[in-house]
Amino acid sequence: MRLHFVRWRFLWYALSLAVILPGLVSLATRGLHLGIDFTGGNLLEVEFHQPVELATVRQVVNTFGLPDAMIQKSGTSVFLIRTRPLEEKQSQELVKDLEQKVGALTLLRSDKVGPVIGKELTRKAFFASLITLVILLAYLALRFDFTQGVAAILGLVHDVLVVLGIFSLLQLEVDSSFVAAVLTTLGYSLHDTVIVFDRIRENIKIRRLSEPLGDVINLSIWQTLTRSVNTVMTVLFVLLALYFLGGATLKTFVLALIIGVVSGAYSSICDASPLWYDLKHWREKRRAGAAKAGRA
CATH class of the missing domain: 1.20.1640.10 (Multidrug efflux transporter AcrB transmembrane domain)
Known part of the structure; x- marks a missing residue:
């Protein structure tokens, strides 16, 4: 039935x-x-001196305590990393952490940005x-x-x-x-x-x-x-x-x-x-x- x-x-x-x-x-x-799209935060653009996988960069950023960071890859070695608001010292530490654990890099940009939405x-x-x-x-x-x-x-x-x-x-x-x-x-x-x-x-x-x-x-x-x-x-x-x-x-x-x-x-x-x-x-x-x- x-x-x-x-x-x-x-x-x-x-x-x-x-x-x-x-x-x-x-x-x-x-x-x-x-998330960051609503609250704003920091924007880091880095270029590694050798090709790097997105998963490798994400693992380092997650370990740093930023699991909600948005990471975009451009080409083989340029990454745009958008995080929650960070102090200048924290931002520098993140860059240093990436350099130590992933490889030599050049910091192309480090800005504070407002919310996308x-x-x-x-x-x-x-x-x-x-x-x-x-x-x-x-x-x-x-x-x-x-x-x-x-x-x-x-x-x-x-x-x-x-x-x-x-x-x-x-x-x-x-x-x-x-x-x-x-x-x-x-x-x-x-x-x-x-x-x-x-x-x-x-x-x-x-x-x-x-x-x-x-x-x-x-x-x-x-x-x-x-x-x-x-x-x-x-x-x-x-x-x-x-x-x-x-x-x-x-x-x-x-x-x-x-x-x-x-x-x-x-x-x-x-x-x-x-x-x-x-x-x-x-x-x-x-x-x-x-x-x-x-x-x-």
Whole structure:
């Protein structure tokens, strides 16, 4: 016998809240561990006198106590090292450590730099995201139904809170790549949700006179479930390979994507459509109540 997703909707809501609420508490009390892109720091550019591997430089920088440093390689021997704010003495010690453990080098640049993503850019990005959500709501309302648009937006908010909450709980570093991962998650989740909603719309036209709405929604979820599971598993195989084999610089970005993709698949199947069911019934009850009051 098939699981009825709509009848079990309160279990799905409870599971979502069980993940989101601890994350919200952590966000309120500890916040996010902002990386160099948000906080600024020091920028060192060094050129070794012989070819050097990136892993060798990263190992020395990590040993120095800067595991969150961003290191970029240019050519065979030039490295750009971006670290948290350092005192002049610490910066000199890092250069000396690199010279002793890696090889002779020339210091090309040593500067203090501001954040790549400052407060002004963060504020503008936040407002741009709000405007995007409003536009998405309008589009979904025109294509489907206003309550379906609201349910889809709530699903997106769910996914963002899950990713932010887990990163706050684990105090994982947040940088510009994390922002890109969150935006990618939103696109994936919305696409998955729209496919389910599209099938619901088609089935309502065919079965609305013969079956309850909850059964039609459940049928639509099951009809798209194989596609949703296959898609998320295909994406996860690639992401897991990148996480374990792609190197340290990709881990934060890929982990955010893994969390986001799993959350997006869950919300599109278990949350968005059941939420639309509840919102639709709540709206119909309000209309019926208003009509009854008008007749009275």
